[in-house]
Amino acid sequence: MSLKQQALSGMLWSSIQTFGNQFISFGVSIILARLLLPAEFGLIGMIGIFMGIGGALISSGLSASLIRTTNPDQADYSTVFVFNLVGSIVVYALIFMAAPYIASFFKQQILVEITRLYSLSFIISAFTAVQITRLHKHMNFKSETRASLISTLVSGVLGIALAYLGFGVMSLVWMGLAGALVNTVMLWVQSGWKPSLLFDKQKFRYHFGFGSRMMFSGILDILFTNAYIIIIGKFYAPAQLGYYNRADSLKQLPVSTFSGILNKVTYPLFAEIKNDDVRLKSVYKQIMKMVIFIIAPVLVIMGVLGEPLFRFLFTEKWLPAVPYFQIMCAAGILYPLHAYNLNILSVKGRSDLFLRLEIIKKLLLVGVLAASFPFGILGLIWGQVIFSMIAFFINTHYSGKFLKYSSLEQLQDITPLLLLAALSGAGTYAISYFLSDSHDAVRLVAGGFSGMLFFLILARVFRLESGQFIADLLKKKLPASIPIPFIKYL
Structure with a gap:
């Protein structure tokens, strides 16, 4: 497929994904805004910075390095995958231990449970980072679009149901986790790529050399935003x-x-x-x-x-x-x-x-x-x-x-x-x-x-x-x- 055809297909599927997700998410947010209180959305907002920093630490900008690399091979992808997975576990452990201090800072004790549960999404999402990168690399957004739309719909329905049943702020937490899990399962089924359990130090140094600066840039942006x-x-x-x-x-x-x-x-x-x-x-x-x-x-x-x-x-x-x-x-x-x-x-x-x-x-x-x-x-x-x-x-x-x-x-x-x-x-x-x-x-x-x-x-x-x-x-x-x-x- 030529660059023109790839970009055209990518534009089409990216449009479907973006508009579809926005339509579903917006509809879900309207219903949830009527069922939940502003303070409950505020509690989720308090941990947004920690979720963002954790995500930046896990990816370390290596995904951007893979996209700009000419003809990356299995060793490139597997090295990044292994790093992302190990990094996600380390980041989760750090945030798990930091949860009481986060709750103390905002003077909201419930943030301990929210932070520890919601941050499980780090480990779940680490399994999809390379799959998504490969799709972007080849401008193939069809599989990602399918997985994204279905996961958004399923998690939205779950969130609304839990909010209606009186789960309050935890309905937002479970909605986020469900979306990450469904998206991960679908991408693994559809992507056709499986990692090898190898870690090439030379390739890691190459990608991290570029990606580390992107990581620090991302962390700075998340922190100050x-x-x-x-x-x-x-x-x-x-x-x-x-x-x-x-x-x-x-x-x-x-x-x-x-x-x-x-x-x-x-x-x-x-x-x-x-x-x-x-x-x-x-x-x-x-x-x-x-x-x-x-x-x-x-x-x-x-x-x-x-x-x-x-x-x-x-x-x-x-x-x-x-x-x-x-x-x-x-x-x-x-x-x-x-x-x-x-x-x-x-x-x-x-x-x-x-x-x-x-x-x-x-x-x-x-x-x-x-x-x-x-x-x-x-x-x-x-x-x-x-x-x-x-x-x-x-x-x-x-x-x-x-x-x-x-x-x-x-x-x-x-x-x-x-x-x-x-x-x-x-x-x-x-x-x-x-x-x-x-x-x-x-x-x-x-x-x-x-x-x-x-x-x-x-x-x-x-x-x-x-x-x-x-x-x-x-x-x-x-x-x-x-x-x-x-x-x-x-």
Whole structure:
């Protein structure tokens, strides 16, 4: 199968997986939000940082190294598998012993049981890391999609049933474990690959040499991204952390859906064309503008309609999360640009620069946190917006040099999209205000439809390249000069 055909197939199955998982997970989250209390979601949020760090320690960035390695063999895959499995057991033991201290820090004794049980997912997931990496390496997402959708559905049904029966926060724990277990079993049945019990020290040093920097970068990112959760969980009631997590998860819905589909496919694609800087820049530029064209108006309109959206989906008890959500939407717009710029460094093999940027950004985040903490939770979230804007220029520094596509050039390309998104948000607000006495469903449909329509009309009037690109994409009329073969024939 050619690179074009592989990417096309990967895009299709990745889209099915992402949209399917988002649809199922979103439906499950709506039901659970009605059955459980915000404080119970806050308890799960408190251990999120430890789960994230544990996952980063286990993988150690070796999966990314396997993807960028040309023709890895059985010894490469088995070495990484053995390391992941042994590492998962060690990490679980450490977190098991640390559970009482975690509970003491947050002053929530129930976190001992939650942490020890939930962290079993480390060992379960260690069995699938290499299988998933092999699928990504070959842009074969069909088996992963099947396993992911079924595991999400099964675990979601279990979580709802347990919540209905009164298991409270433990319904979320068992749901997470069930999803990991079902996904693991299905991937082992379908993948067709089995590890050999061997550990090649030379290959390990090769992969760890690249992956260790990715690991430390990942740990830094998880640690500082979850700094907000630590601070809110430590100094505020669990319910406030529940509101924060609910706002963040809803904001991430469009971001992770649209950028996630492309990110999963484009990383191995970038790796294939990493030595052709002209082509790499052209591919990156088109993807960046296409994603912002979609994400910017969606986040702006969702933010404007935050109150009726939360009341309609999650009931009145979740309305305190609305101000958090509206601010987070502004910070989320630039997220895809952060990820894509760092992907360039990764495929270029410059994990040293990747780590250097992460250290710089985390030092910056410490300053932002210190400055915004005195202003309460809203101040902390506004700090996220400021940090996201500054981080954009940091992330684009080295990738801009590699591609000859500077931060200012990238910003210049997306500024028209951001301005039109802001105008569409203003139109949405006017419609929603006019219909303020109507049912929330009416406000959401009328405001959302009119806002998107207004954005598309403006894009057409001002002849934005991204709008025409997507229109041609849907009509399958892209010119042959566009060097994006995996998109051209969608």
